Amino acid sequence: SQQGEEDPQALSIQEGENATMNCSYKTSINNLQWYRQNSGRGLVHLILIRSNEREKHSGRLRVTLDTSKKSSSLLITASRAADTASYFCAGEEYGNKLVFGAGTILRVKS
Amino acid sequence: SQTIHQWPATLVQPVGSPLSLECTVEGTSNPNLYWYRQAAGRGLQLLFYSVGIGQISSEVPQNLSASRPQDRQFILSSKKLLLSDSGFYLCAFTPREETQYFGPGTRLLVL
Numbered sequence: 001s002q003q004g005e006e007d008p009q010a011l012s013i014q015e016g017e018n019a020t021m022n023c024s025y026k027t028s029i030n031n032l033q034w035y036r037q038n039s040g041r042g043l044v045h046l047i048l049i050r051s052n053e054r055e056k057h058s059g060r061l062r063v064t065l066d067t068s069k070k071s072s073s074l075l076i077t078a079s080r081a082a083d084t085a086s087y088f089c090a091g092e093e094y095g096n097k098l099v100f101g102a103g104t105i106l107r108v109k110s
Numbered sequence: 111s112q113t114i115h116q117w118p119a120t121l122v123q124p125v126g127s128p129l130s131l132e133c134t135v136e137g138t139s140n141p142n143l144y145w146y147r148q149a150a151g152r153g154l155q156l157l158f159y160s161v162g163i164g165q166i167s168s169e170v171p172q173n174l175s176a177s178r179p180q181d182r183q184f185i186l187s188s189k190k191l192l193l194s195d196s197g198f199y200l201c202a203f204t205p206r207e208e209t210q211y212f213g214p215g216t217r218l219l220v221l
Binding site: 030031033035040041042043044045048088090092096097098099100101102103 | 142146152153154156159202204208210211212213214215
């Protein structure tokens with residue numbers, strides 16, 4: 001079963017703009033993680049936010065977590081063409097099991 | 111440093127043939143290991159996970175099985191492939207921390 005549901009499913013922006021992706025999940029989680037996947041490649045871990053955290057930053061990435069609404073958002077500031085990829089949220093359940101959403105396809109046009 | 115290897119990168123197999131995909135991890139001991147499948151344009155579905163040698167948990171009923179003969183080796187198998195087994199298979203591990211690290215994946219096409 002899928003834990004996270006991302007929206008939008010696809011996002012197209014101009015280079016330099018900010019990109020915001022949202023994720024909702026269904027059950028209790030230990031943490032929520034965001035991953036990036038370039039076409040046909042493996043996943044790369046971007047950032048992890050624990051259930052007792054509300055906001056976290058890493059470079060141009062900003063992640064928020066609202067456990068009361070069971071939702072998270074990923075903001076990429078000052079986007080670049082190289083940010084073009086699919087982005088997935090994943091909630092970590094018991095036993096380090098990750099349950100992934102369907103992902104957001106981000107296209108950054110130069 | 112910790113690394114994860116998967117092979118082959120691409121595989122084309124006829125329906126009814128067997129399957130064996132291998133994943134190995136270096137630079138860590140006693141990791142949790144995972145097999146995921148990703149259908150085209152979709153998120154990842156957890157198939158199996160293992161917390162130790164010989165310990166396999168299956169998440170969804172299917173035509174596949176997994177084995178962990180050694181601490182850092184995880185194998186995904188099938189005795190007879192179905193068309194619906196086509197997809198992108200990803201192996202991952204956690205070195206007793208929260209972050210999962212993914213291999214490069216194997217693209218399987220069953221014809």
